[in-house]
Amino acid sequence: MDTPRCLYVHVPYCERKCPYCAFNSYAGSHRDEAETYLDALLAELGALGPALQLETIYVGGGTPTALAPSALARLLDSLRRVASPREWTVEANPGTVTPEHIRALVAAGVNRISMGVQSMAPDGLKRMGRIHTADDVRDTVRALRESGIRNINLDLIYGQPDQDVEAFVLDVEAVLDLQPDHLSLYALQYEEGTAFTKARDAGRLQEASEDTVLAQFHAAQTRLVAAGFSQYEVSNFARPGRRSLHNLNYWRNLPYYGIGAGAWGCVDGHRVLNESEPRTYARRVLEEGTACVSKEELGPQETYLETLAAGLRTAEGVDLKTLHERTGLDARVRHGDHLNMIVERGLGAMSDGRLVLTTDGLWVLDELLLPFA
Numbered sequence: 001m002d003t004p005r006c007l008y009v010h011v012p013y014c015e016r017k018c019p020y021c022a023f024n025s026y027a028g029s030h031r032d033e034a035e036t037y038l039d040a041l042l043a044e045l046g047a048l049g050p051a052l053q054l055e056t057i058y059v060g061g062g063t064p065t066a067l068a069p070s071a072l073a074r075l076l077d078s079l080r081r082v083a084s085p086r087e088w089t090v091e092a093n094p095g096t097v098t099p100e101h102i103r104a105l106v107a108a109g110v111n112r113i114s115m116g117v118q119s120m121a122p123d124g125l126k127r128m129g130r131i132h133t134a135d136d137v138r139d140t141v142r143a144l145r146e147s148g149i150r151n152i153n154l155d156l157i158y159g160q161p162d163q164d165v166e167a168f169v170l171d172v173e174a175v176l177d178l179q180p181d182h183l184s185l186y187a188l189q190y191e192e193g194t195a196f197t198k199a200r201d202a203g204r205l206q207e208a209s210e211d212t213v214l215a216q217f218h219a220a221q222t223r224l225v226a227a228g229f230s231q232y233e234v235s236n237f238a239r240p241g242r243r244s245l246h247n248l249n250y251w252r253n254l255p256y257y258g259i260g261a262g263a264w265g266c267v268d269g270h271r272v273l274n275e276s277e278p279r280t281y282a283r284r285v286l287e288e289g290t291a292c293v294s295k296e297e298l299g300p301q302e303t304y305l306e307t308l309a310a311g312l313r314t315a316e317g318v319d320l321k322t323l324h325e326r327t328g329l330d331a332r333v334r335h336g337d338h339l340n341m342i343v344e345r346g347l348g349a350m351s352d353g354r355l356v357l358t359t360d361g362l363w364v365l366d367e368l369l370l371p372f373a
């Protein structure tokens with residue numbers, strides 16, 4: 001398999017844990033622990049080689065801007081020394097971004113910020129346990145732009161408990177006022193072990209109805225398309241030229257490096273996973289040279305199914321000829337009847353050997369994938 005052109009770097013700290021979030025992230029400042037954690041991250045980075053031909057770097061979390069500015073600068077400087085990617089994204093929470101953080105981002109050459117917003121309404125922000133206000137979002141976007149960062153993504157969550165369609169439309173309009181380059185709209189997922197899921201299971205929180213969630217999405221989609229965004233993946237909208245190259249790499253099921261606690265990587269035909277607990281991760285990297293907890297070879301059938309599962313989420317779909325060349329498995333031969341059904345029912349279209357799902361098809365993506373397994 002080809003050498004990865006993309007690198008994911010995980011920072012597992014957040015100022016506070018949001019009640020819906022199951023990401024590998026831990027509340028608290030962790031400022032002492034973070035230095036040892038960075039030692040380990042940089043050791044993993046060093047093991048990848050002295051010069052990396054990377055197209056993209058994505059520093060995610062958790063909340064990278066929950067690091068002290070000096071720690072963030074140390075991480076970013078080390079990355080800058082080994083690569084000069086075309087797209088370099090850092091995730092941020094508006095409640096944690098200071099002028100010192102912005103200076104560190106700009107000095108290193110970070111050119112894309114992805115910020116968690118979730119809601120622009122005071123009751124929505126409170127319900128979602130966020131540490132910031134809508135004005136913090138506005139101020140942070142302004143400060144980032146003024147410092148020269150041109151490519152900004154904002155995340156919103158819909159399907160929140162007690163959020164009607166109108167409330168979500170107001171959130172969308174409020175973020176559109178900030179002229180973001182990219183928007184990710186996520187339907188709230190009730191993840192195992194989160195405070196939201198416990199509250200729902202105890203009857204203290206009412207899940208939004210499927211009709212509301214669908215209506216919220218359609219209302220947002222209409223507004224974003226009218227505002228000049230194109231939906232290039234189920235949850236992602238971009239202005240022209242602003243699609244996330246890093247995420248496209250995942251959706252094309254191409255290899256990538258992943259470093260940090262709980263990070264996945266896909267390298268040399270294997271999927272690897274690191275230990276998720278940050279102190280154990282750091283100790284293992286520093287003492288044993290690796291914190292890998294699983295390494296799985298990706299056979300043709302896995303690659304076939306995963307390429308379809310990821311690619312069919314996108315507007316570019318999946319080129320079945322390339323998939324055949326890559327895996328030796330030809331969907332047109334193996335699953336010809338299923339492909340015909342998808343097209344006949346208006347769930348997808350074939351053009352130039354590419355299968356692309358329609359909006360109706362995207363809503364039943366999981367079912368459509370079953371026969372390919």
Ligand SMILES: C[S@@+](CC[C@H](N)C(=O)[O-])C[C@H]1O[C@@H](n2cnc3c(N)ncnc32)[C@H](O)[C@@H]1O
Nearest residue numbers: 020021061062063091093116155186187188189
């Ligand atoms: C790592 S966070 C982004 C940066 C930063 N940690 C923050 O929250 O501001 C990634 C994004 O995942 C989304 N997310 C997290 N948990 C989710 C859930 N249970 N359902 C839907 N979206 C979720 C949120 O939109 C969040 O902004």
Ligand code: SF4
Nearest residue numbers: 014017018021025062
């Ligand atoms: S949503 Fe972001 S800030 Fe909230 S706990 Fe998850 S990673 Fe941390």
